Amino acid sequence: MNYINRKKGQATIEYLVLVAVAIIIALVIFGFLGWIPGMAGTLRERQAKMYWASAYPVAIKDFKVTSTGATFLMENIGDDPVKLLNMSVELTNGTVVNAVLSPQGYKLIQGEVKSYTNASIKCDVGNAYELSNVSISFDVVKGISGQVEVGDRPIVGDCSS
Numbered sequence: 001m002n003y004i005n006r007k008k009g010q011a012t013i014e015y016l017v018l019v020a021v022a023i024i025i026a027l028v029i030f031g032f033l034g035w036i037p038g039m040a041g042t043l044r045e046r047q048a049k050m051y052w053a054s055a056y057p058v059a060i061k062d063f064k065v066t067s068t069g070a071t072f073l074m075e076n077i078g079d080d081p082v083k084l085l086n087m088s089v090e091l092t093n094g095t096v097v098n099a100v101l102s103p104q105g106y107k108l109i110q111g112e113v114k115s116y117t118n119a120s121i122k123c124d125v126g127n128a129y130e131l132s133n134v135s136i137s138f139d140v141v142k143g144i145s146g147q148v149e150v151g152d153r154p155i156v157g158d159c160s161s
Helices: 002-033 041-053
Strands: 058-065 070-076 082-090 096-100 106-108 113-118 128-140 147-150 155-158
Touching (some): 041 058, 041 155, 058 128, 058 155, 070 082, 070 106, 082 113, 106 113
Antiparallel strands (some): 082 096, 082 106, 082 128, 128 147, 128 155
């Protein structure tokens, strides 16, 4: 009789362990998918940085948005020199910012990286920001003018001072 009770207890413990493992796996998956608030913030930012670092022909290698403005590290990963003309983003509050990169254009040769700062793109310290509908207008030097690179993903992160 003692042997049978031990087997029932072992089966119950094994069942509870399996249920606990399943719950932990589900929580981890939900956290990565963003269904639990606060768990996926850094993951979304990393994904946005990876996406924009591989955009072609103008990549945004890094970005930072603060309460005083935004800084973008832009690189020409294309085959030809480009002249960046305009960058357009939609802020979290719905305001669209069309930023002229410079009156003569922002020239980048192949592989060149330049920092671009814009004081019109701001966020509130301590809050998350999302710059959606990002597009970069550029001309290919000695090539086709008036091209536009439109991003499929927003630029996201946490606002710092």
